[in-house]
Amino acid sequence: MTPPSTPDGEPSTAGSPLTDEPLFLMARASSLGSAAANKKLARLELKVRQYSVLALACSDPAPTQTEVSSFLVLDPSQVVGIVDGLEQRGAVERRPGAHDRRSKTIRATADGRRLFAEARSLLSESTADSLAALTAEEQDQLNELLRRITL
Amino acid sequence: MTPPSTPDGEPSTAGSPLTDEPLFLMARASSLGSAAANKKLARLELKVRQYSVLALACSDPAPTQTEVSSFLVLDPSQVVGIVDGLEQRGAVERRPGAHDRRSKTIRATADGRRLFAEARSLLSESTADSLAALTAEEQDQLNELLRRITL
DNA sequence: CTTAATGATTGACGTATTCAACGGATGTCG
DNA sequence: CGACATCCGTTGAATACGTCAATCATTAAG
Numbered sequence: 336m337t338p339p340s341t342p343d344g345e346p347s348t349a350g351s352p353l354t355d356e357p358l359f360l361m362a363r364a365s366s367l368g369s370a371a372a373n374k375k376l377a378r379l380e381l382k383v384r385q386y387s388v389l390a391l392a393c394s395d396p397a398p399t400q401t402e403v404s405s406f407l408v409l410d411p412s413q414v415v416g417i418v419d420g421l422e423q424r425g426a427v428e429r430r431p432g433a434h435d436r437r438s439k440t441i442r443a444t445a446d447g448r449r450l451f452a453e454a455r456s457l458l459s460e461s462t463a464d465s466l467a468a469l470t471a472e473e474q475d476q477l478n479e480l481l482r483r484i485t486l
Numbered sequence: 487m488t489p490p491s492t493p494d495g496e497p498s499t500a501g502s503p504l505t506d507e508p509l510f511l512m513a514r515a516s517s518l519g520s521a522a523a524n525k526k527l528a529r530l531e532l533k534v535r536q537y538s539v540l541a542l543a544c545s546d547p548a549p550t551q552t553e554v555s556s557f558l559v560l561d562p563s564q565v566v567g568i569v570d571g572l573e574q575r576g577a578v579e580r581r582p583g584a585h586d587r588r589s590k591t592i593r594a595t596a597d598g599r600r601l602f603a604e605a606r607s608l609l610s611e612s613t614a615d616s617l618a619a620l621t622a623e624e625q626d627q628l629n630e631l632l633r634r635i636t637l
Numbered sequence: 638c639t640t641a642a643t644g645a646t647t648g649a650c651g652t653a654t655t656c657a658a659c660g661g662a663t664g665t666c667g
Numbered sequence: 668c669g670a671c672a673t674c675c676g677t678t679g680a681a682t683a684c685g686t687c688a689a690t691c692a693t694t695a696a697g
Contacts, residue, residue: 352541352545353538353541353542353557354633354637355629356541356609356613357519357613357616357617357625357628357629357632358516358519358520358523358534358609358612358613358616359538360629360632360633360636361512361515361516361519361632362516362519362520362534363558363559363636364512364516364632364635364636365509365512365513365515365516365517366516366559367559367636368508368509368512368513369509369513372509383509383513387504387510390503390504390507391504394503399675399676400675400676401674401675401676406504407514408514408517408518408521409654410653410654410655410656411675411676411677412654412655412656412676412677412678412679413653413654413655414676415676415677415678429676432675435662435663435674435675436661436662436663436675437661437662437663437674437675437676438662438674438675438676439675439676458507458509461509462507462508462509465508465509465635466508466635468634468635469631469634469635473631474508476627476631477508477628477631477632478506478508478511480620480624480627480628480631481508481511481512481515481628482505482511483619483620484515484616484617484619484620485511485514485515485518486505550644550645551644551645552643552644552645560685561685561686561687562644562645562646563645563646563647563648563685563686563687564684564685564686565645566645566646566647580645583644586643586644586693586694587644587692587693587694588643588644588645588692588693588694589643589644589645589693590644590645
């Protein structure tokens with residue numbers, strides 16, 4: 336199956352704009368969304384990346400750094416810097432792994448959980464804006480579809 | 487509307503994992519998707535960014551660089567480099583704007599259109615993989631939802 | 638004609654991403 | 668036990684990316 340050609344031999348590209356490419360749409364949505372989110376989180380001096388790690392650090396059981404890095408699709412070396420920042424703020428702490436003393440689990444402190452709660456509420460405003468064009472049902476639908484292709 | 491709190495004062499974070507955040511899901515989908523796409527396009531020595539610009543250069547009427555930069559949410563200075571790369575390959579050419587000689591329109595050459603057709607077919611394999619968990623209907627649904635929040 | 642505004646470009650700066658390498662800690666197999 | 672391969676976190680370098688101000692040519696406005 337080859338694409339139709341114009342009379343002069345050049346392949347036609349009509350009817351195949353970028354706006355039909357899921358990849359492009361997701362990149363754009365992600366880019367615009369995190370820009371807006373970063374702006375919102377700026378007042379807590381948090382970036383989206385740090386928020387993500389903090390969120391994981393709040394979950395139970397607390398994840399190790401490799402778990403964080405694979406979940407967030409980040410290089411392990413990047414996680415180091417992010418955790419450093421959060422740790423210096425007293426939002427998380429590194430604990431030696433329970434069964435493996437090589438690993439370190441990232442656990443949110445009480446302050447960290449308070450920070451997360453604030454950030455989470457700010458972020459929900461931001462995503463509400465981003466998804467304003469959709470009804471609540473459609474937002475759930477979108478979440479479900481995205482969850483199925485990423486998890 | 488504030489989140490519920492635990493008896494000892496620490497805000498609860500249970501039931502609000504990262505996997506419910508549309509922002510996180512989109513970031514992850516976008517990241518994984520473009521990684522896979524870049525891998526596929528590597529054999530044409532093309533990156534997703536270049537592909538996007540090439541796609542726009544194939545459309546009619548040919549866009550100016552500022553139009554490209556605003557559509558792709560990129561700084562104008564970044565577009566320069568991408569277009570340079572494509573131009574040196576002979577895939578696109580810069581033409582002086584019709585009504586405004588400051589602007590330059592980016593137009594795909596015949597070679598560029600052939601390259602785009604190949605790239606587009608490779609990329610469709612990649613996105614088919616990425617979206618394999620969804621039915622054709624659901625893929626359309628996802629596209630529609632994303633289109634409505636980004637355009 | 639003067640002035641302001643715009644499109645493309647360059648260069649500078651900070652941040653991200655990717656990789657290779659290292660030290661400490663397990664686990665395995667002889 | 669002891670040699671070996673593996674894995675975790677960390678560091679540092681190389682590279683790409685994003686953001687911003689400054690510039691030149693061109694256009695629009697006063």
